[in-house]
Amino acid sequence: MDAQPSQSLLIIDDHPIYREALVERLTQEFQPQGIEVLGASSAAEGLEILDHGHKHWIILLDILMPGLSGVASIKVFKTKHNVTHVIAVSGLDENAWEPRSVAAGATLFLSKNNTSDRIIGKIKSLLDASPSVKVLPKDVETQEFRLTQRQLEVLQLIAMGHPNKVIADYLDIKEQTIKIHINQIFKELRVFNRTQAVLKAQKSHLLTPSSPPVSESI
Numbered sequence: 001m002d003a004q005p006s007q008s009l010l011i012i013d014d015h016p017i018y019r020e021a022l023v024e025r026l027t028q029e030f031q032p033q034g035i036e037v038l039g040a041s042s043a044a045e046g047l048e049i050l051d052h053g054h055k056h057w058i059i060l061l062d063i064l065m066p067g068l069s070g071v072a073s074i075k076v077f078k079t080k081h082n083v084t085h086v087i088a089v090s091g092l093d094e095n096a097w098e099p100r101s102v103a104a105g106a107t108l109f110l111s112k113n114n115t116s117d118r119i120i121g122k123i124k125s126l127l128d129a130s131p132s133v134k135v136l137p138k139d140v141e142t143q144e145f146r147l148t149q150r151q152l153e154v155l156q157l158i159a160m161g162h163p164n165k166v167i168a169d170y171l172d173i174k175e176q177t178i179k180i181h182i183n184q185i186f187k188e189l190r191v192f193n194r195t196q197a198v199l200k201a202q203k204s205h206l207l208t209p210s211s212p213p214v215s216e217s218i
Contacts, residue, residue: 007127008036008055012046013062013089018112022060025116026123035127043068043076050080058085058126060110060119063101064092071104078105085126085149098173102180107150108173145188145204152206154181159198159207 009026013019023039030037036055040046042065050057059077063070077086088101091112098109108122126149147155150171157167164182168175182194191197201207 006034006036006055007084008038008057009060009123010038010040010046010049010057011060012040012043012065013060014041014065015062016041022116022119026120029120030123042066043073047076047080050077050082054082056082056084058087058123059083060087060089060123061106063088063090063097071100074101074104074106087122087126095174099176099180102177103184105148107148109177145206147185147188147206151181151185151188154178155185155197155201156207158182158194159201 009030011019011022011026013022019039019041023037027037038049040049043061044067046059046061057080061073061077063073065073068076074086074088077083085107086105088097088104088106088109089112090097090109094109094111101109107126110119110122153171154167157170162170164175164178168178171178182197185197186192189197189200191200198207
């Protein structure tokens with residue numbers, strides 16, 4: 001059996017002091033677990049790192065840099081097959097940029113005002129996440145649904161009957177961000193409401209057994 005690619009962290013930020021301090025702090029935290037932490041000063045340098053080796057990457061991406069930046073940079077990194085999560089990091093207004101970042105494909109948006117301990121906590125919540133691509137069994141359907149781990153978590157909580165506010169509180173993100181995730185789930189599953197989404201997810205084996213079955217009559 002082939003060895004599974006190892007998980008690594010890549011901090012992409014053009015500010016050397018912030019980047020080097022974060023690399024050092026995350027290395028102290030994650031190196032004992034065998035998780036490599038690297039830094040890159042630009043999107044181009046980050047893309048070059050991704051093209052070498054056989055690893056899965058969690059990207060901490062400054063979305064305000066010279067050259068490729070903003071939501072465009074998130075979309076580019078999300079196209080890379082070996083990127084499991086993109087965490088958008090910025091000093092920009094969180095209320096304005098979190099929804100934009102998530103809509104572009106970022107799993108999370110983190111303000112640069114966050115402490116390193118909070119950033120570490122968010123990374124730990126993603127490290128053991130399942131692969132973001134769910135392939136349906138051939139006896140169910142032939143297509144595959146591409147949902148991020150965060151979207152699968154939202155879908156799971158929807159299946160458990162939780163409203164948006166409870167889901168937002170549980171995942172520690174804004175309710176507006178939950179709405180964006182739900183819209184993307186509906187689009188990917190080609191459904192129009194929560195009940196249809198849960199029923200399709202159940203038929204497609206996208207939910208864990210802890211989710212109670214949903215009746216067609218709901």
